[in-house]
Amino acid sequence: MQEIFPGVFAKEKMLFTKNFAPGKRVYGERLLSESGVEYRQWDTFRSKLAAAIKNGLDTLPIKAGSKVLYLGAAEGTTLSHISDIIGEKGAAFGVDVSERVMRKFISICEERKNIVPILEDAAKPWAYGKYLEGTRINVLYQDVSQRDQAEIFLKNAEYFLPKGGWGLLAIKARSISQRKKAQDIFEEETAKLARLFIIRQVINLAPFEKDHTMVLCEKSG
Amino acid sequence: MPEIEQLRKALIRKTREQVKERYGEREVHVIRAASVLQDLDPAFNLLAEQAIEWYGAHFPELQRIVKDNERFLQLVSKLGERKNFTKEKAGEIAGEKAGEIADAAGKSMGSELGADTMVELRALASNALSLRQERVALEKFIDKEMRRIAPNFAEVAGPLIGAKMLAESGSLQHLAMQPASTLQLLGAKKALFRHMKNKSIKGPKYGFIYQHPLLHKVALKNRGKMARSLGAKLCIAVRTDFFGSRKKIGEELLRALEERAKQLK
Numbered sequence: 001m002q003e004i005f006p007g008v009f010a011k012e013k014m015l016f017t018k019n020f021a022p023g024k025r026v027y028g029e030r031l032l033s034e035s036g037v038e039y040r041q042w043d044t045f046r047s048k049l050a051a052a053i054k055n056g057l058d059t060l061p062i063k064a065g066s067k068v069l070y071l072g073a074a075e076g077t078t079l080s081h082i083s084d085i086i087g088e089k090g091a092a093f094g095v096d097v098s099e100r101v102m103r104k105f106i107s108i109c110e111e112r113k114n115i116v117p118i119l120e121d122a123a124k125p126w127a128y129g130k131y132l133e134g135t136r137i138n139v140l141y142q143d144v145s146q147r148d149q150a151e152i153f154l155k156n157a158e159y160f161l162p163k164g165g166w167g168l169l170a171i172k173a174r175s176i177s178q179r180k181k182a183q184d185i186f187e188e189e190t191a192k193l194a195r196l197f198i199i200r201q202v203i204n205l206a207p208f209e210k211d212h213t214m215v216l217c218e219k220s221g
Numbered sequence: 222m223p224e225i226e227q228l229r230k231a232l233i234r235k236t237r238e239q240v241k242e243r244y245g246e247r248e249v250h251v252i253r254a255a256s257v258l259q260d261l262d263p264a265f266n267l268l269a270e271q272a273i274e275w276y277g278a279h280f281p282e283l284q285r286i287v288k289d290n291e292r293f294l295q296l297v298s299k300l301g302e303r304k305n306f307t308k309e310k311a312g313e314i315a316g317e318k319a320g321e322i323a324d325a326a327g328k329s330m331g332s333e334l335g336a337d338t339m340v341e342l343r344a345l346a347s348n349a350l351s352l353r354q355e356r357v358a359l360e361k362f363i364d365k366e367m368r369r370i371a372p373n374f375a376e377v378a379g380p381l382i383g384a385k386m387l388a389e390s391g392s393l394q395h396l397a398m399q400p401a402s403t404l405q406l407l408g409a410k411k412a413l414f415r416h417m418k419n420k421s422i423k424g425p426k427y428g429f430i431y432q433h434p435l436l437h438k439v440a441l442k443n444r445g446k447m448a449r450s451l452g453a454k455l456c457i458a459v460r461t462d463f464f465g466s467r468k469k470i471g472e473e474l475l476r477a478l479e480e481r482a483k484q485l486k
Contacts, residue, residue: 091225099243102236109233116229117236131232134224178414 001034005060007085008042008053015042015050017084021111026080040084044208047078048143048170051208057216058201060085061139061166068092069137069160071122071152072144074101076108076115082141083112090114091135095128097121123152125159137161143170150192157196157219165219167197173211182211193217248393251366254359255384261356268349269294276342279303279334282325286318291353296322298346301339303329373458376471377451377478378433385429386455397463404459405430405452430455435482443485450481 001009001016009016016032016039023038025031030041044050053060062068066086073079073094082092094109095118096102102119109117120128122144137160142153153169161167171189173182190199197217205212243249269290276293277284280303287293295314300306306326312319334342360381367380371393375383386407390396396404406413408428416424426445430436430452439447454474461470 091229099240102240106233106236106240109229113226113229116225116232118232119236119239131228134228179418 001039005053006063007087008060009039015044015053016040017042017081020084020087020114024111026108027075027077040081042081043077047081048205048209048212048214049078049141049168050081051205051212052168052170052203052214052216054208055203055205057203057214059166059216061168061216062086062141065089066092066138067135068139068141069132069156070094071140071142071156072096073105073117074098074143076105078143079105079115080108080112083115086114088114091116093118093132093135095120095122122156123148125156129159132160137165139166139168141168145172145175147176149175150189154193154196161219163219163221167193167215167217167219169193169215169217170205171213171215172209173213186213190215196221247366248370248387251363251370251384252388252391254363254366255381255388258356258359258363258381259385261352261359265349265352265356266290268345268352272297272342272345272349275345277331279331279339279342280306280326280329281331282329283322286321286325287315291350294346294350298343298350301343302334303331371459371462372467372469373462373471373474374455377454377458377474378430382429382432389429393459393463397459399456401449401452401456403452404455405448427451435478438482439485447482447485450478454478 001011004010007017009018011032019031019038019040025040027043027046029043032039032041042050044054062082062085064085064087067090068082068086070079070082070092073096076094079092079094083090086092092115094105094115096105097120099119102117106117109115116131118128118131122142123146140153140157140161142149142156144152146152149169149171153167157165157167171186173180173185176185176189186202190202193199193215196219198220199215199217201216203214203216205214273284273290273293276297283293283296287296292314296306296311299314300310303326306322308319308323311322315322363384364380367375367383367387371383371387378386386404387393387396389407390399399407406425406428407430409425412425416422427436427448430448433451435451436444436447454477458471458474461468
């Protein structure tokens with residue numbers, strides 16, 4: 001087991017995180033014990049963050065103790081691995097509008113002391129701002145399949161992310177247009193972020209996801 | 222971090238309540254019911270085909286005489302073995318074809334089946350038939366619920382078509398915020414995108430509302446016009462239901478549409 005980022009491990013081309021809730025699986029992933037520590041395999045086809053790491057992410061701003069705001073938590077697949085990474089001292093807030101996916105997500109939150117569910121629309125940060133008042137967010141992570149995903153990201157960054165905070169934005173080209181070239185969409189969306197962010201890295205998520213990129217950026221103003 | 226721990230506990234509780242509340246809304250159930258309804262017919266056909274094929278080993282001639290799956294299964298589940306297909310017994314279900322059936326039963330080329338096999342077959346037939354009963358019950362449920370949740374919309378669209386449209390759009394709120402043209406084409410996504418990608422393919426004129434009886438009263442060349450009017454009235458109806466005073470305007474809208482249908486005959 002080789003540690004490629006703090007809290008993220010690789011073995012035989014597969015990614016792993018230390019299981020924060022030992023003995024428990026979240027989405028049917030493989031569990032692996034090595035010298036007394038239990039690891040969970042991190043599926044690159046199911047988690048865009050894992051795909052980004054696999055495709056050569058430079059810096060992983062999410063580390064032990066990080067405070068993460070996660071927009072588009074869905075069933076909490078990726079968030080469960082973030083929970084593994086940030087550990088005891090970290091906290092992650094998972095926002096999603098759909099009560100259908102919340103049913104599963106809540107049960108994950110109950111098992112993991114460092115994640116908090118918020119059933120709200122990510123496009124309306126004012127609706128859940130009150131829950132985040134006492135917390136200084138370090139990382140804003142977003143994976144929502146909305147046409148105005150860049151605007152939602154910027155709005156939330158304005159509300160919650162201090163200067164120097166990190167952003168990770170998964171862009172799904174096909175949510176924005178069915179017809180334009182994916183590359184053009186990525187460039188347009190990334191350009192929008194320049195208003196608040198310095199772009200550090202743009203990673204295509206192929207072959208794990210089609211027409212998706214992950215943008216790593218740092219808040220400048 | 223005791224504050225975050227407290228917050229987490231509070232938010233888990235709150236989110237649970239929100240989820241519970243949402244599932245308490247009645248439109249959720251109509252939407253599920255409409256979606257079950259769409260799966261019910263294919264499920265029935267699948268089982269019916271299997272049962273009929275299997276029964277064919279015993280009484281192959283029956284397939285040619287009784288073409289209706291439901292009736293066929295009723296015969297199998299009630300009468301079972303071929304030798305029970307007397308004229309009067311078969312007549313209770315098959316009506317005027319009973320004579321022909323009894324005739325064919327007498328000189329069938331099918332093989333005899335063991336008692337166990339026959340038990341299985343009859344059970345399969347009656348189980349398949351229960352899907353039909355479920356369908357009737359479900360339609361009644363949808364009818365009642367649609368009239369309660371969106372009386373005007375259900376009146377104009379017809380409860381079943383209305384429920385399908387509601388299921389497609391996800392919620393009454395969303396449906397009420399759509400323009401009339403979207404309501405007109407709801408359920409024709411595939412055709413619409415095919416048209417948008419390749420303009421030489423004509424665009425669709427109707428989606429779910431194709432099944433609406435008024436649309437079939439007008440001349441073929443006028444169906445597009447009728448669909449447009451229907452979309453517009455549906456739009457008014459659903460908005461009245463969702464935003465409005467729950468005034469009953471459904472009948473009035475329907476009358477206007479009937480008028481329009483006469484013009485377009």
